[in-house]
Amino acid sequence: MFMIFGIPGPLLFGQLLLGLINGAFYAMLSLGLAVIFGMLNIINFAHGALFMMGAFVAWMLLNYIGIGYFPALILAPLIVGAFGILLEKTIISRLYKLDHLYGLLLTFGLSLVIEGLFRNGYGSSGLPYRIPAALQGAMDLGFMFMPIYRGWVVLAAAVVCLATWAIIEKTSLGATLRAATENAPLVQAFGVNVPRLITLTYGGGIALAAFAGVLAAPIYSVNPNMGTNFINTVFAVVVIGGMGSILGSIVTGFALGVVEGLTKVFYPQASATVVFVVMVIVLLTRPRGLFGKAA
């Protein structure tokens, strides 16, 4: 067995792959945050709670009406996205004219309320959600045992991330959206319904979080606190990638997953901190983030 830095090679490759898998979640969540911040200028702290709701809706669909994993992968984001739209219409849209800080505080409060409600209704120790039969089992890659489901997560995340990037950067809808954030009155003058566009964008960002939630449900226990564990790291990812940068959040998400994975081999105690160390370094040297545009 060959060694790299005193660690057996297979173990190291395994960790790289695992890092990529975790990175997939970071990428999906930070992408939604970046879209919402880039288009709406809202720092959406409720993202973790809505990620959790995605997992819970998948669980409810299965246990209350018997709808399985794959339909839930479409349905749960739609349902939670609709809930997001409701939040945007009724509450969040009132804060667009105010400082970012108000949006942050409001969504933080919302996330506490949502998590509290789920904790009251479903307890805190979590609910079981099985890996769908088609994705059970594992492949022996030689250097590690790779669960098929985890491979599916990376694949699904990569596809969704790329599709989102393509829609925003390469389509006319995306172009309108970007134009609306630059100069809303002008775009409105061309006959585009900007408020509706913004509402749909928020719903889309939330749907991304819910999609990640459904993907996470079979891996982690479906638990009211599952979003809180992710949200801090994901915010660091967004800051490192550059606030509002779509490509930045995707690349940084995957990259930081790998960095974290490697830390778990060399010094596990620091694995929760390493992302924030990177954040500090990036903020000191490139305050706009790795992919952020100059002001």
Added chain:
Amino acid sequence: MNVSRRAITLGGLAAAAGTIAPLTAGRAQARPVIRVGCLTDMSGPYKDLAGPGAVSAIKQAIQEFGVAGKGFDVEVLVADHLNKPDVGTTVARQWFDRDGVDVIVEVANSGVALAVANVAKEKNKVYLNTGAATSDLTAAACNANTIHWVYDTYMLAQSTGAAMVKSGGDSWFFITADYAFGKALQRDTTDFVTNAGGKVLGGVTYPFPGTTDFSSYLIQAQSSGAKVLGLANAGTDTINTIKQAKEFGIKMRLAGLLLFLTDIHSLGLEVSQGIVLTDSFYWDMNDRSRAFSDRYTANMKGTRPTMVQAGVYSSISHYLKAATAMGVDKAKLDGAATIAQLKAMPTDDDCFGAGSIRADGRKIHPSYLWEVKKPGESKGPWDYYKAVASTPADKAFRPLDKGGCPLVKA
């Protein structure tokens, strides 16, 4: 059998209905009132294993004791300690100073538990801990106002650690939460494993709280070549570790060093089958425990009690007996004297059977090693454990002279 169980359940319900009226009506006649404060986790990670179920168990103990005919009343206060020692001590002080609370019960979370023990001593009140794991409560931190009722890290480590080695699991790897509780659990278990002839091949300590992905540590554990994976963590962390061990096809035997019935319920048998764990109470272990649990379930929407919730019932039942025996007025006046009375009387209840309380405040009863059933072996909801081994009461806990509790010297 079925008939008698149903009869008991109905009896419990009747008692429940019967005591509500005297509880409120009695107040006008200025009868003495014992105030019980349930300080627990009502919203965090331990909510399901203690929380509302613990409150329900207190009420059940009061109803079944039948205070109405005993010449005093009992009031129950509930507070959430949020797993923060400063919140816990603030509530405890308020309760003792302002609200006239006589006894604090439950307090899951070792950090809060140790802090509240100091307040109980300072105010000379009664403190019955059922939820905390740290064995320090009956060691250096013991005091004359505290009883540790259900389990502790020493009991868990001895039962699970030694039993696994005996059945061939002689090489271990630990996944440990990086804080006092996890490290204590790993330390205690390591002692038992090595004393029994096993060896520890390694371990990882991971950041707590906030870790959700354990796959990396599981791969490290697998590559160590150890036969047993010791989980020195609790709650959601343990649940996630077990789920992911299954997912990654980890071939090691899993030893849950602190697992509750509600954790297994959350995991489902498909994932948790075969795990070995230690509990001092399981609802389906004998006729008495089943009878108690049926009465509990009638109040708690179809859930079964954990050992912590059973401990709340057991401790409050015993407290009420002791307070009646010594006189309620006297019991309210002097916490240490009440604890002495609790220690002097043998304990006996549906949950833990006959037992006793040692000078250091350790309530002793047998500990049991359980294995989680395969899905096919389970006959219905909450039918999760099969018995593997047991340790008698006098051997289950740390020997009285080994803890260094100052109360023992006298």
